[in-house]
Amino acid sequence: MKKYIVIPIIIVLLTIISFENIKAQQSLAILNECIYSTNYNPGKKINYKWHATIPGISNFNIAFSENLLTYNQLITSNATSIIINPSRLVKNLKKPTRLILDLNEELIGFGFKPDDESYFSFSARLRSENYIFLPNELISMLITGNASHIGKNVESNLGIFHSTYLELGPNYQYTINNDYTIGFRPKLLLGITNIHTRASSINFLTTEEWDIYANGNMEMSTYLPVDNQFDFKQDYFINSLLHNPGFAIDLGTQINLPYNLGIALSINDLGAIFWMNEKLTNHFSFNTSDTGQWTKDGGLYFSGFEISLKGIETGEIQGFDEIFDSISVEDFLKYSYIRSESYRSPLYPKLYAELFYTLSNYRFSILSRTDFVGKHVIPSVTFACNAYFGDIVELALSYSIYNRTFNNLGFGFHFHFGPVQWYCTLDNIISPILPKTLNNLSLQTGLFLGIRPKAKKTIMSSYI
């Protein structure tokens, strides 16, 4: 028995060590009794006879995560004041920092088991995914000063990725010999809003001779309910909700292995949205340019106030204010927001890999998730233990490492009240209790109707 406990512990420790440099996002919902775990793996075996959603309340998910600011890390307080110390962020800024916000709401869904091997379902969901990649190298330099970066170019890449869309599609899964399940979900997408960063670069160089050179550029495609004058265009927006089609597919499988082991693999959101309504497709462009005494090669260049012989003679020495006076901000920082042609933006694919082991009433699992956003790769890992009590309760305890945060102790439950299924998971139960440690908040909850086959109800869990 000991080995069943020791082995997972060793695996957990090894994984934590290997994921020390993890750059991740939030974990999954970890409940297995919940029909919506198939959102993450269409091949995960469903043991319901049928299910139906209660529109609006069956599946709601909000996930917020950032790995730069932690209240109790940034701020200390005494009896009279709170003290903000940005230098405490420097350690976090040594690795990529980002802010992630996901929203997911199922509008309508249902499913049924046409035969013992198959399950067919349909779902319509509203999804919003947001990733902001912060220019952490630049932020770090602004906090510590440029002295420690002399001779090195500090390059930062600010990135903003946002997509809101309606997702409609069937899910079909098929089980062979009760051990191998495959599933796929083709999806029709209807784009609502989008921001897609195509290029971004901010450079700050302090030369060995202490000359300072800085430049930047950014290119983004957007589809927002505003025109290129930032005037709200409600009619265009509403009338064209069906004019931005997209297509995507989710693929997944679950394989039960000997010795109560199993693996599950899936890849989701492989696809793209075509933003076709050219009345609201715009291109944002920002760059620096040579317009003034202290600019050079498309950027700010400052090698000190120039003193000429004549300046010495006349006493006309320049001052700090003249830097800013000489640089016309309107000319130096050039940006435009102009109408553009239709464009395509990819979704943000996610790759899931799960290894699980069942023991008595317990299920232990290690789940890896990797998000692909633009050129950014965001891995995460979750360790979970599920326990099953009778035929009505599933409890889950999880520990996740994502978005380079390590304080994510999660908890979830699923209750079967006859045909009514109630579930809730929190990826981080510490943050609500200790709000000053908040980095992440992920809540998934809902109420749906579902009936399991009678043969399955007699055992402790569908997944054991």
Add this chain to the structure above:
Amino acid sequence: MKLPNFLIRYFSLFILITMLFSSCYKDLLEDFDKSVEGVYDGTWAANIVHTEVNLSDFSLTMDDESEVLIENLDNILVLTYNTTKLYSLKGEHLYYPNLETVSFSFDITGPNPVGPSKIHKANYTYTFSENIKLDMGGMIVDSVLMKSGSLVININSNLNFPYTLTLKSDYVLDENKQKLDMTQNPLSGGTSFTIDLRDKEIIMPYGQNSIPVSFDVELRPGSSAVNFPYRFDVNNSLPSCSFYWLHGQPITKEEYLSQNLMMQFIAEKSILKLKAHKAKINLEVKNNVGMPLSLKVDSLILCNDADKFYVPLINITELLTAGYPAVKGEYKTTYRSFDIENFTFDNKNTYIQFRGTGILNHNGIDGNKYFITDSSRYRVHARVEVPLKIDLHQFSYLDTIPFSMDSLNVEQLESALFRIHITNSFAFGIRSQVYFLNNTYQVVDSLFDKPLVLDKAIVDPENDYHLLQSITSSQDVTVTNKRLERITKAPYLLIKAEVNVNKDDPYMIFYYNEQKLGIKLGVKAHIKTQLKISSK
């Protein structure tokens, strides 16, 4: 229905934990009521000033339009010095119009009118001509364009009925070339004419500096009785007037000219002593007066009082004939060059002594006609060209410049490191120091403990002393907080630079464009501060 025990235990534990940690929310909410402060701890490095001085960049306008610049001529830099300038009187002071105030009268003795007339209840018309004399300071004027002045002609008469008096002249033209034609209609007695001479061109046709005018009188007695004779008494005045230009035959105008044409060079801030192996002095006469000019130069001596260095450039009185422009507003320049050797220059004591007489229109009135404008004059100055193939004896520079570092809050500075980075490509060493002065120009600190000494660049004697290698020096000066406070409060910088002349240096010092001095002064500051962002 009885809840399972494990659920009871679970909810009990959850409530316990929630109660235990509810204090954390209390802490958080209390924080929102506190004042907010920010801590900053960073180290920044940046250059404050930089300069790269090449002698050929040098161009300095001094007082009195004198000018110093360095030009590259045949790959040898040449210092060109335009001395202070000696100016003659302007045309407006050489010639000035002066009205000959005269009185004259004319009588109407009876009906002898010009043109149609009637004995009774008729109009009677008469015409009288006169010349108004205008002296032009010795010039027999053909024509003149007036700049200002009001010519007033007063007429007194014993007429006791209305009449019309018209003043005419074909020799007074306005800007549209319209002839003078003015009319007055007095009811009786006298009247007057005021002629604004501004922009009027006056032609004086008979070589007598006089303006022909005529008066047309029309008597309009109506039903009044007419009792001849009638009399008109005329007088005129021209209180002040000026001209744009004159044209005619001028008399000779002489003017004695005496001035030391100074060659001072930022004398208040520097000491410069050198010996040039050769130099060229161009005495330059620039004439804007449209008539022949002769300069009778009595004395022309290059002087350096400090070194008792005096070089007569001419030995006997010399008559220098200068050209004159054919078109108004143009200049005609005449040169007289002198080559000298072993020229000893001192920036405070060197000048060219000029004594002589300027003679305009040396031949006097001989039938030739010339012009002069109100502002035209001639000037004399010297352009001294010194190829910088010199022996440098001394060069010291001392200057005070405003220097504000108000934007730095010393209380926020933990420390600062000043770095001066100098590249010297000159064939002489430099010794420099930077002082910080207070409002009363007292030294409160210096940047270096000892003057910063920078060696001379390495030059190649086998290749006309061209530059082989520059000398670079970088020095860091760490400034403590208290010292930094003194420095940042200093409103002025005093820069002292001195050429380190070494007698062992090559006898000749050559200056090329490749020779320059680069200076960068930077600060690396450790800023550590706590700022109040908001208060409750």
